Amino acid sequence: MNNKHRKTLHAVFTDPVSPNIAWADIESLLRALGAELSEGRGSRVRVELKGMLAVFHRPHPLPTTDKGAVKSLRRFLKNAGVKP
16 A cells, blocks of 8 residues: 555544545555455445455546445445545
8 A cells, every 4th residue: 555545544533524525546455455355236336355245436526436436345344444
């Protein structure tokens, strides 16, 4: 995991929740953590990490996530045993 991945991970776990994390940075972080990503229908992205499975919606038209998506991602990472 490089420095940019660490910054993204820190941003995901920071309170108050950041509403402007780029989705591309989140996908890059997930891959660095060993997750497998696969495209679903529409803007859905399936993520499998350490036996945990989640489905997220790629944001559009803006490339940044909203607070709800960041909270869901944070919960998923915690359940998968990832800590900042």
